[in-house]
Amino acid sequence: MSSEQTVYVVDDNADIRDSLSLLLKSVGLDHQVYGSAAEFIDKCSPAARGCLLLDIRMPDISGIQLQQRMKDAGFGLPVIFITGHGDVPLAVEAMKNGAMDFLQKPFSDLVLLDIIFRALELDRQQQDELEQKREIEARLETLSKRELQVMERMAIGDMTKVIASDLGISPRTVEVHRARIMDKMRCRTLAQLILMLTQVRNDSFG
Amino acid sequence: MPASPDDAALQQAARCKAIVDNAVEAIITMDENGIVTHVNPATTAIFGYPPGELIGSSIALLIPAPPGEELEHSIQSYLETGTDTPVISRRELSGRSTDGARIAVELTLVAIRVDGTREFTAILRDLSERKLAEDLIRQRDQQTLRTREHLARLDRLYISAEMSTGIAHELNQPLTTIALYAQACRRLIENGAGDPAVELQALDRIEKSARQAGEIIREFRGLVSRHKAGHEQVDINRLIENCPTLIEHDLLSRNISLKLELAPNLPSVHVIQVQIQQVVLYLLRNASDALASETGTGPKWIVIRSERLSDLWLRVAVRDNGPGISNALAARIFQPFFTTKKNGMGMGLAISQTIIGDHGGELRLNEDYRAGAEFYFTLPIRTA
Structure with missing residues (x-):
């Protein structure tokens, strides 16, 4: 678990909040509790890391509604729903909307902690991927306009001679650009470069 | 030219014969010993005997003993007293047809004098x-x-299923709290990181939650125990206020707000509380289901309203802002087993209407309300 991860809890029932809080404390997990969805939205940023334990039934803004708002606002936190008796249809809806899992009250601490640790692991992976993506994007920023043009053509498999004639430059110049691109992107093979581009461009490649 | 007395008698006889021959009833003439002297066609049609077999036989053939005996006895008693009234008037008894089958018949026996006999x-x-x-x-x-x-x-069964869902939902909160505190305490003690002050506080909370669970059960038991009562004087507003407890979590999860607009100081009504509660619940549930079927994102609400219509009547209305009920549907919704719901039995409104009818009131759809649906029922204001 990375040190900046926090377990967020949103539940309108104070007893549940306090008891969850003590349990999380007993296993040494950083946590924050909120009594309403509005309070959570107010105090938490989309950059928050960790996971969210979310009561599915709450007055005003329900758990499902908060999940939707978080999605819209770009929150990346894995969401674990806390559901009551007979909430299965709601839980199904929540899962369809991308919830990581759900817990039915009353639940055992072992199950709860297992889900929390899995959520934190998922969050860490997401975080790593995000950092990698940012790193790749930062490297792409350092490429010149000409280098970007060459890279696009490399990525779709064009040979140096084809790229040279396309761009109206000499094959020798293309070779120089290629070397510089590989250097700036810190990769040794074309395959690595394509992988990096796939990571940052899920839309166009995925 | 006036008819001669003979002609008139003949005409009269023909008229009588036509009546007797075409009568639906078997018309049997017998002498004072009960021996059949004449039968009409209907006799054969009912009992199956041809006229020839009946004439000269005792009436006991058609109406066997013991009724036959009684019949003979009646004739006897007539002979003794000489009254003119019908000897037997529209008495139901059992006759016997030619194939031995019993036939339910109604007998009228009259005495007539012909030529002194x-x-x-x-x-x-x-x-x-x-x-x-x-x-x-x-x-x-x-x-x-x-x-x-x-x-x-x-x-x-339905009510008890609903209640158990309600109880389960309510109890889950304190049970979860108890479990979480207990688990946290155990971990703290096991880790040696325990702080007696923290643990004592957790134990207090456990106790509080257990008490809360007990109160929930008592509250629901209170709702159930009243189900056994017969007619009683009931404050309709209190009754309405108690109903939502049973489907509160449904309304909450469907994001439906419920508002009660209860007229103050309403006179009490003399009703079977559980039945009226059932009707209010049905109407609430119907409204909730209707709203749940709405895909729009606007606010969803239900209003229960009580009011006094006159010195004699109270009115309770359940109104929602759902899709409403079309005219075509309105004509059918009160029919038993008519339903538009996937899992419905279609008996809710029919039963509710019967219940309100049994209480002297009426349950109806307010067809003037078009911004959703409104059902209302009336109850008479009267004491036991």
């Missing part, structure tokens, strides 16, 4: 068709009663 005319009406119809009606009544009892039983 006494004759008797028996008029026998075949009751078997009427009997059949009566039996059918009785059977149907019993069936209706059984269906109604069956529905009422199903309904009690």
Whole structure:
């Protein structure tokens, strides 16, 4: 678990909040509790890391509604729903909307902690991927306009001679650009470069 | 030219013969010993004997003993007293046809004097068709009663299922709290990181939650125990206020807000509390289901309103801002087993209407309300 991860809890029932809080404390997990969805939205940023334990039934803004708002606002936190008796249809809806899992009250601490640790692991992976993506994007920023043009053509498999004639430059110049691109992107093979581009461009490649 | 007395007598005789021959009843003439002297066609039609077999035989052939005996006894008693009134008037008894089958008949026996001798005319009406119809009606009544009892039983099951869902939902909160505190305490103690002050506080909370669970059960028991009562004086507003407890979590999860607009100082009504509660619940549930089927994102609400219509009537209305009920549907929704719901039995409104009817009121759809649906019922204001 990375040190900046926090377990967020949103539940309108104070007893549940306090008891969850003590349990999380007993296993040494950083946590924050909120009594309403509005309070959570107010105090938490989309950059928050960790996971969210979310009561599915709450007055005003329900758990499902908060999940939707978080999605819209770009929150990346894995969401674990806390559901009551007979909430299965709601839980199904929540899962369809991308919830990581759900817990039915009353639940055992072992199950709860297992889900929390899995959520934190998922969050860490997401975080790593995000950092990698940012790193790749930062490297792409350092490429010149000409280098970007060459890279696009490399990525779709064009040979140096084809790229040279396309761009109206000499094959020798293309070779120089290629070397510089590989250097700036810190990769040794074309395959690595394509992988990096796939990571940052899920839309166009995925 | 006036008819001669003979002509008039002939005409009269012809008229009588036409009546007798075409009567639906068996008309049998017999002498004072009960020996048949004349039968009309209906006699053959009902009893199956040809006229030749009956004439000269005792009436006991058609109406066997013991009724036959009684008949002879009646004739005897007539002879002794000499009264002119019908000897027997519309008595139901059992006759016998040529194939030995019993036929329900209604007998009227009259005495006539012809040329100084006494004759008797028996008029026998075949009751078997009427009997059949009566039996059918009785059977149907019993069936209706059984269906109604069956529905009422199903309904009690439904209510208890609903209650158990409500109880389970309410109890989950304190149970979860208790479990979490206990688990946290155990971990703290196991890790040696325990702080007695923290643990004591957790134990206090556990105790509080357990007490809370007990109160929830008591509260629901209070709702259930009233279900056994018969008619009683009931504050309709209190009754309405108690209903939402049972479907509160449904409304919450469907994001439906419920508002009560209860007129103050309403007189009490003399009702079977559980039944009226059931009606309010049905209407609430119907409204909730209707709203749940709405895909729009606007606010969803239900209003329960109580008011005094006059010195004699109270009115309770349940209104929602759902899709409403089309005219075509409105004509059918009160029919038993008509439903638009996937899992519905279609008996809710029919039963509710019966219940309100039994209480002297009316349950109706307010067809003037078009921004959703409004059902209302009236109850008479009267004391026991």
